[in-house]
Amino acid sequence: MQTPSDGVSTPKSRSSARRSSLFHSSRYPPGTLTSARRRSACRSLSKRKIQQSTTLEEPLDPAKAALLLQKQWTLYSVTPMHKFTYTRLKEYSKHLSAHIAAEKQKGLAVEVGSELTLKATFSCLPGLKGKDRDPLALLIQISSKAPFTKAGTEDRIVWTGLFCGTYTEDDILDMVPQTFTCLPLFLYNGAEALTAIVGTWFQKNFDCCFGKLVISSHDLTWLAVMWTGYEVHGHVPATELIFSVPVEPHMDISYTIHAEDFKALWNDIHKSKDEVTVEEVDHLFQCLYSHFFRHFKIHLSATQLVKVTASVVSAHCEGKVKFLSKDYLIRVLGFITELAVNNIQY
Amino acid sequence: MVGSEEGHRELIANTILRETGAFNVKIHTTSSLPLPFERDHLRPRFDMIVFLINLHSQYSLSNIISSVALMDAYFFLGKVCFLATKGRHKKVQHCLVDISMVKDLADKYLSLLIQAELEDEEDVVWTAKRLLNMLKICAGLVPGMSSLYTGSLLKIV
Numbered sequence: 257m258q259t260p261s262d263g264v265s266t267p268k269s270r271s272s273a274r275r276s277s278l279f280h281s282s283r284y285p286p287g288t289l290t291s292a293r294r295r296s297a298c299r300s301l302s303k304r305k306i307q308q309s310t311t312l313e314e315p316l317d318p319a320k321a322a323l324l325l326q327k328q329w330t331l332y333s334v335t336p337m338h339k340f341t342y343t344r345l346k347e348y349s350k351h352l353s354a355h356i357a358a359e360k361q362k363g364l365a366v367e368v369g370s371e372l373t374l375k376a377t378f379s380c381l382p383g384l385k386g387k388d389r390d391p392l393a394l395l396i397q398i399s400s401k402a403p404f405t406k407a408g409t410e411d412r413i414v415w416t417g418l419f420c421g422t423y424t425e426d427d428i429l430d431m432v433p434q435t436f437t438c439l440p441l442f443l444y445n446g447a448e449a450l451t452a453i454v455g456t457w458f459q460k461n462f463d464c465c466f467g468k469l470v471i472s473s474h475d476l477t478w479l480a481v482m483w484t485g486y487e488v489h490g491h492v493p494a495t496e497l498i499f500s501v502p503v504e505p506h507m508d509i510s511y512t513i514h515a516e517d518f519k520a521l522w523n524d525i526h527k528s529k530d531e532v533t534v535e536e537v538d539h540l541f542q543c544l545y546s547h548f549f550r551h552f553k554i555h556l557s558a559t560q561l562v563k564v565t566a567s568v569v570s571a572h573c574e575g576k577v578k579f580l581s582k583d584y585l586i587r588v589l590g591f592i593t594e595l596a597v598n599n600i601q602y
Numbered sequence: 603m604v605g606s607e608e609g610h611r612e613l614i615a616n617t618i619l620r621e622t623g624a625f626n627v628k629i630h631t632t633s634s635l636p637l638p639f640e641r642d643h644l645r646p647r648f649d650m651i652v653f654l655i656n657l658h659s660q661y662s663l664s665n666i667i668s669s670v671a672l673m674d675a676y677f678f679l680g681k682v683c684f685l686a687t688k689g690r691h692k693k694v695q696h697c698l699v700d701i702s703m704v705k706d707l708a709d710k711y712l713s714l715l716i717q718a719e720l721e722d723e724e725d726v727v728w729t730a731k732r733l734l735n736m737l738k739i740c741a742g743l744v745p746g747m748s749s750l751y752t753g754s755l756l757k758i759v
Contacts, residue, residue: 474700502658557661558606 317383321582323395323416329443330451331469331575333596334419336436337462342392345378352376352457356398359453374400375411376454386423386590391439393420398450415446417454423590428597441589441596442466443577469575469592469599473561476573479591481537483566484518486584492516493580497544498563499556509559511548515567603631604669605654606662610687610720614654617730625743627734635669650740650749651677652733655686655704663704670711680749681740682713683733687720 353376360374377397384393395418399411419439432438444451455466471479484495492515501507521543525536545556563572568581569588577592579585605611611631618627628646637645653670656662666684673682686704701717708715714736718729740749 555661557664558659560658 318582320381320383320395321585324418324585325579325582327416327445327578329418329445329577329579331471331577331592331596332442332444332455332466333440333469333599334442334458334467335465335600336432336438336440337458337464338436340437340462342380342394345380349376349378351461352378352396352454355457356450356453374398374414374450381418381420384420384422384586384589386586389426389429390424391421391429391437393418393422394439395419396454398446398454415444415450415454417442417444417446417451420589420593422586422593424593424597440600441469441593467599469596471571471573471575471595473573475595476561476564476571477537477541478532479569479571479588480564480566481522481540482532482591483568483584483588484515484522486567486581489581493565493567495567496563496565497561499559500562501559508562509554509556511544511556513544603629603652603654604633604635604666605631605652605656605685606633606659606665607654607656607687608633610654610656613720613726614652614685614730614733617726618734621727621730621734625738627737634665635672648677649681650733650737651682653682653684655684657686657688657701657704667707670707678711678713680713680752680754682711683736684708684713684715685729685733686715686717 353374356374356376375398377399379395379397381393381395384390396416397413398415399413401411419442421439421441424438424440428440429438444454458464459466480495480497486492494515495513495518497511497513499509499511501509522540525540525543526532527536542557548554548556561573564570568579568584570578570580577588579588603611603615608631615629615631618629630645630648651673653666654662655666670682684704684707686701705715716729716732719725720729736749736752738744739747739752742748
């Protein structure tokens with residue numbers, strides 16, 4: 257048999273293999289240290305543990321928790337920070353405030369009124385630890401003060417940023433060297449220009465990288481299944497799923513399910529007490545899709561899930577979340593931290 | 603060409619017809635198998651089957667899985683190709699179907715998997731040319747090569 261002629265099979269097949277490996281890395285080029293771990297994480301997670309509430313050394317202060325609730329947070333994943341110490345927070349505050357003022361001088365932060373002075377404050381939030389080994393969460397607040405106010409009036413907080421690593425897995429913490437602090441999740445609420453300034457300051461000083469964290473539709477289905485049906489302020493809110501249909505003109509389908517019905521369906525499917533498997537999640541959503549199809553003759557599996565509002569959290573696939581309840585905050589943060597860790601290439 | 607997204611099927615089919623050179627290509631498109639029984643005697647012999655999977659849609663994957671199960675084993679000797687679309691990293695949050703699942707499917711049926719974007723003209727032409735080359739081999743128009751031979755090459759690449 258003759259050998260294959262050029263341009264038929266071998267060169268083109270090689271390029272298809274290259275293209276498929278490009279897909280796997282999604283946003284970063286393939287790494288070296290954790291590429292093996294990442295490949296196993298890319299394969300759909302077969303099960304996730306439902307974290308039981310643990311007794312922490314210091315439970316979350318309600319006043320601080322109120323800072324986190326009911327706000328729209330945008331998510332980023334962060335690589336570990338080099339030579340960051342919790343003892344020098346005051347220094348960092350001064351340094352960052354000076355940096356912001358310098359950037360304003362250059363005319364970069366344009367939407368903030370030019371007379372306002374901005375001041376950054378770093379603080380720690382010990383209540384956001386899932387386990388003892390978790391790193392301490394770091395809260396940054398940028399407050400503005402109009403120039404001619406009386407001394408003693410409260411500054412208005414214009415931007416809040418939070419670094420945390422809740423329920424970070426032990427093998428990640430072991431892999432990170434001693435000089436690094438691993439806080440893989442960054443959430444911010446406020447003007448994007450300020451985020452850019454803070455981000456570049458962190459990148460310059462601590463040699464870390466920020467990457468936008470998007471939540472895939474599959475992870476949104478996990479979120480919906482794991483966090484529905486819990487009580488918030490005495491009543492159980494309904495679950496709302498928003499699907500985006502790929503037609504012109506753009507159409508969104510909003511599917512609202514009563515919490516009792518959802519819980520009843522889930523109880524029929526869910527077997528083990530503290531683990532959720534991917535088959536159970538897919539099965540539940542398959543039931544929801546076939547129910548919808550029976551009534552409306554629309555295949556929801558051909559659409560994309562973009563937003564989920566479960567009882568304790570609401571999440572959008574572009575990386576925006578809103579926490580609705582203090583009690584389950586830590587566990588939801590643990591879930592999102594896991595997504596952030598999977599998103600990073602070391 | 604089997605796939606649930608009509609737009610993609612039309613796009614590739616039209617491009618293939620434009621790119622074809624010296625020989626006649628007839629393309630039959632459908633959204634799922636089995637093909638209706640009534641016109642069976644009128645159908646010509648099929649040389650190659652392409653399955654289109656849209657990675658944004660779970661529905662297209664389940665559709666293809668049920669279609670593939672109905673196919674005759676004769677086709678799997680190199681005459682089947684899976685084409686996965688919309689897997690690009692720009693929209694990864696919308697990818698409901700894991701690419702590894704599609705790869706496992708292609709491996710299970712010992713067939714080639716091509717990934718394409720189908721957004722710009724160049725990509726569509728590239729895919730069409732590739733499918734056309736495969737079709738030439740499957741139809742026996744390239745001397746010295748058979749589809750069985752290219753099928754066996756897949757394990758090496």
